[in-house]
Amino acid sequence: MERNDTASGGACESELECRAALDNCTGALDANLSVRCWLHLLTREYDSTLQGDPSSLALRVMIALVYSVVCALGLVGNALALYLLHSRHRQKQSSIDCFVMGLAFTDLQFVLTLPFWAVDTALDFRWPFGQIMCKIVSSVTTMNMYASVFFLTSMSVARYYSITSSLKMHGHRSAAIRAKWVSLGIWAVSFLATLPHTVYSTIAQVAPDEELCLVRFPESGSWNPQQVLGLYQMQKVLLGFVIPLVVISLCYLLLLRFVMSRRILGSALTLWAVLIKFDMVPFSNAFYNAQAYAFPLSVCLAHTNSCLNPVLYCLIRREFRAGLKELVIRATPSYRSLAQMLPRKAKVAEAPTV
Incomplete structure (x- = not known):
């Protein structure tokens, strides 16, 4: 692709320069070279506030x-x-x-x-x-x-x-x-x-x-x-x-x-x-x-x-949440020890008193 010397910095000074820039860019998305060029051609208005906004x-x-x-x-x-x-x-x-x-x-x-x-x-x-x-x-x-x-x-x-x-x-x-x-x-x-x-x-x-x-x-x-x-x-x-x-x-x-x-x-x-x-x-x-x-x-x-x-x-999904919980318990020692202690505490609480 030829280098576009008429659109320095992506800005077009006039409609002729915009058309020259676009003529050099016949590719698929070459219109992206300057949104301001398209604005000028389609609306005949050039909004310089876009630059450096x-x-x-x-x-x-x-x-x-x-x-x-x-x-x-x-x-x-x-x-x-x-x-x-x-x-x-x-x-x-x-x-x-x-x-x-x-x-x-x-x-x-x-x-x-x-x-x-x-x-x-x-x-x-x-x-x-x-x-x-x-x-x-x-x-x-x-x-x-x-x-x-x-x-x-x-x-x-x-x-x-x-x-x-x-x-x-x-x-x-x-x-x-x-x-x-x-x-x-x-x-x-x-x-x-x-x-x-x-x-x-x-x-x-x-x-x-x-x-x-x-x-x-x-x-x-x-x-x-x-x-x-x-x-x-x-x-x-x-x-x-x-x-x-x-x-x-x-x-x-x-x-x-x-x-x-x-x-x-x-x-x-x-x-x-x-x-x-x-x-x-x-x-x-x-x-x-x-x-x-x-x-x-x-x-x-x-x-x-x-x-x-x-x-x-x-x-x-329920089965995957259960699998994720099991993965977290296996990967974290504190959760694993806590999961092992909870059943023991439940058994002690349910044990009959003498």
Whole structure:
């Protein structure tokens, strides 16, 4: 990619300079070279207050801190979930546990990439780790995004199948074996869906002291890079959102109909509602300023699911809480000695007096 000499420091002095800067950046995310350029072109207004805004620095530091906290909590939570699932999986195998284990492993890989994104965000989205780490970190992030959604979708299908066929005779071992094959298929599809990101992720220098880690599709024949980018983004939306949303919604709607038709006593069904809001807003400077703050903040909040998944799908279950309690007792000598003393005190208290 050619170095952009007209956008020094990420700032554009005029509309002509903005257009020249954007003409030099025909890649996938090269529009990130300057949000102010896009503001100027779309609104004919240039807001110089974005440059050096202290609130922007505070937001980036806050997001970096949240990434660090999510990384620490995610490492502990997902490692505990994997340990408890593995110890229970040897005793009782089930398809749900297999998918939850895959989800925990996916989240564990994902949180390992968060320190890199924390530094990237704190440095105003400048990538200081080089091209190889750009490919590795961005590819692992994208692949685990796909895998996480696919495992959640598989859990919905498995939950529907296990409840609707609970009166039939099915072996747990055969269901667990099928779940393992489905898990392998999930990783294979996630890897194939991530290949474009792996191949075309690169480092782009957009200013003398500014390098970004982004996806840049080259020009090839009649295909325009923007068209290829549009197809790639459409693939991400379809595979990572639309298709899983349809499958999960269908499974829970069918499950709700099954429970209502059978009127099973003591049964409980948890439904997750997905709310999609469409807003019509005019192009304005204030709107794009808000987007510059809201988008990284929303991504930050979305990443917190990596430390919430172990709690939602594993640690709230009674058998796993009991396993966690046993692990704490075995790992802590004081708790272990206290647990041994309590039964003795109970026996002494119950002993008849002479």
